[in-house]
Amino acid sequence: MTDLVAANQTDGEKIMVERQDGRVALVTGAGRGIGRAIALRLADDGLDVAVNDIAANRSGLDEVVALIRAKGRRSAGLIADVSSEGEVGDMVQGVVNELGALNVMVSNAGIAQVVSLLDLSVDDWDHMMAVNLRGMFLCYKTAAQQMIRQGGGGKIIGAASIVAHRPFALLGHYSASKWGVRGLTQAAAMEWAKHNITVNAYCPGIVGTAMWDLIDEKLSEEEGIQRGGALRKYAESIHLGRVSVPEDVAKFVSYLASPDSDYMTGQSVMIDGGIQFA
Structure with a gap:
């Protein structure tokens, strides 16, 4: 069923969104920040939304599940480490068992670390790639396999970053992982178009989240300026x-998850407020 309804936004504003009742989305890394905002926006759009995070973020995940259900949508909270092939497989099967299908995969989970390349250990490099790139591959692949089993069709959406277009100092391995997401997104879009599966990525700029608080703290320390500088x-x-808020990103992901983006695939789009590159 598709119709238009008014959705409550965080600032009290009313906007009209296209309801997409009967479709099921999974959002990884949804216990806080951008993932949380995406999950709540998709619920406002009329989707049933399964949410994922790691065990350490269980309380935040449970809160998101409750908020989605309060909107009248079905939800399920799934604990999984996206860098584990077995856990990702169990997560996607859990969505199907709980909610009946998987139509939209938002592979949002990721980590950041601020360190110079000269000080970067091999273990830190491997951990970054395991979560941000191998995790993205596993979520993309497992979601696509499920969508194909359902007869094809679906939306796969991944989290890249502004640093997939413009590296920042002290974010070298994070940037490398997100450049990888761009390439993976394009390749997956080419291979899965025959199954009517679109694959796109969103690239947030500077967002008011805990991740950017950490980046600011470390960069300010490196440059010898006050925290926040x-x-x-x-x-x-x-x-x-202004810097963005998670809801700015969620609005764009809402579009990528909707039928309005059916002719868009293989793209990695910046949501950065128009940052001027030097």
């Missing part, structure tokens, strides 16, 4: 005059 410096280059 690095973020302010980068924010000065944003044409729209």
Whole structure:
């Protein structure tokens, strides 16, 4: 069933969204931040939404499940480490068992670390790639396999980053992982188009989340300025005059998950407020 309804936004504003009742989404890394905002927005759009996070974020995950159900949508909370092939397989099967299908996969889970390349250990490099790139591959592949079993058709959406287009100092391995997401997204889109599966990525800029608080802290320390200074410096280059909030990203993911984006695939799109590259 598809119709138009008014969805409550965080600022009290009313907007009209296309309901997509009967479709099921899975959002990884949804216990907080951007993933949480995406899950709640998709529920507003009318999807039933399964949410995932690691065990350490269990309380946040349970809260998101409760909020989705309060909106009148079905939900399930699934604990899994996206870098584990077995756990990703169990997670996707859990979505199907709980909610009946998988139509939209939002592979949002990821980690960041701020360290210079000269100080970066091989273990840190491997951990970054395991979560951000191998995890993305596993979520993409496992979701696509399920969608094909269902007869084809579906939306696969991944989290890249502004640093997949413009590296930041002290974020070398994080940037490398996100450049990998761009390449994986394009390749997957080419291979799975015959199954009517679209694959796109979103690339947030500077977002007011715990991850960017950490980045600011470390960059400010490196540059010898007061905490908050690095973020302010980068924010000065944003044409729209502010850093983003998770809901800014969620609005774009809502589009990628909807039928409105049916003719869009293989893209990695910046949501950055118009940052001016030096």
